[in-house]
Amino acid sequence: MADSAVRIGLVLPDVLGTYGDSGNAVVLRQRMRWRGMPADVVEVHYGDPVPDSLDVYLLGGGEDEGQELAADYLREHAGLRRAAARGAVVFGVCAGLQVLGTSFRTGDGRRHDGLGLLDVVTGPGKRRAVGEIVVETPAGPLTGFENHLGVTTVGPGSRPLGRVRTGTGNGDGTDGAVTGHVLATYLHGPALARNPALADLLIGWVTGSPPADLPLPEVDELRRERLRAARGGARW
Numbered sequence: 234m235a236d237s238a239v240r241i242g243l244v245l246p247d248v249l250g251t252y253g254d255s256g257n258a259v260v261l262r263q264r265m266r267w268r269g270m271p272a273d274v275v276e277v278h279y280g281d282p283v284p285d286s287l288d289v290y291l292l293g294g295g296e297d298e299g300q301e302l303a304a305d306y307l308r309e310h311a312g313l314r315r316a317a318a319r320g321a322v323v324f325g326v327c328a329g330l331q332v333l334g335t336s337f338r339t340g341d342g343r344r345h346d347g348l349g350l351l352d353v354v355t356g357p358g359k360r361r362a363v364g365e366i367v368v369e370t371p372a373g374p375l376t377g378f379e380n381h382l383g384v385t386t387v388g389p390g391s392r393p394l395g396r397v398r399t400g401t402g403n404g405d406g407t408d409g410a411v412t413g414h415v416l417a418t419y420l421h422g423p424a425l426a427r428n429p430a431l432a433d434l435l436i437g438w439v440t441g442s443p444p445a446d447l448p449l450p451e452v453d454e455l456r457r458e459r460l461r462a463a464r465g466g467a468r469w
């Protein structure tokens with residue numbers, strides 16, 4: 234990888250910023266800097282051009298209205314889609330997951346086209362999924378909190394990120410979706426703060442090899458605490 238800084242795109246934090254997922258950009262940047270890799274966050278606001286030259290694109294959660302705006306904007310300003318086509322890393326959370334899919338229906342029943350970077354379709358569920366969620370994945374158990382109405386079906390062009398142990402996720406026992414270097418989940422937290430292994434998976438995709446271990450006792454403790462809290466009352 235070149236010496237130039239890794240550029241992390243925080244995509245539309247003004248319309249997809251309701252659930253604190255912008256913190257994922259801070260975590261990615263810091264975990265790279267701690268390892269001596271220069272990294273910068275580039276915020277792409279609604280109304281800005283969407284560059285196709287960034288290394289990572291992060292999309293967070295938001296209300297239906299914001300999600301609708303984001304999907305329309307990112308279909309019209311195709312920088313993110315062009316970047317994904319050349320293999321850039323994309324990470325979406327909740328509304329971000331739904332926007333990255335082929336289509337979604339909002340709570341009012343209206344259908345919207347997504348970006349088609351993941352083979353997922355979302356529609357409104359019967360009740361809102363709210364609370365702690367734990368997902369078993371190849372990167373270990375992930376914890377987060379969820380707050381969404383959407384129920385997501387993963388088609389053959391993607392695979393689920395993992396299996397739900399506590400909580401709802403996609404609504405069928407799985408959570409999230411992955412295709413190539415596009416990965417999305419229902420986990421807020423921010424997910425990359427609670428789950429350093431997931432942050433490092435994305436960093437490895439960006440740099441082309443898994444990053445060196447980063448021993449951080451306070452991060453490990455936060456992780457243990459969240460796992461304990463999520464397991465409270467659960468039979469596993």
Ligand SMILES: NC(=O)CC[C@H](N)C(=O)O
Binds near residue numbers: 295326381383384
């Ligand atoms: N937390 C979110 O991003 C919510 C996404 C979407 N508006 C839903 O309710 O399903």
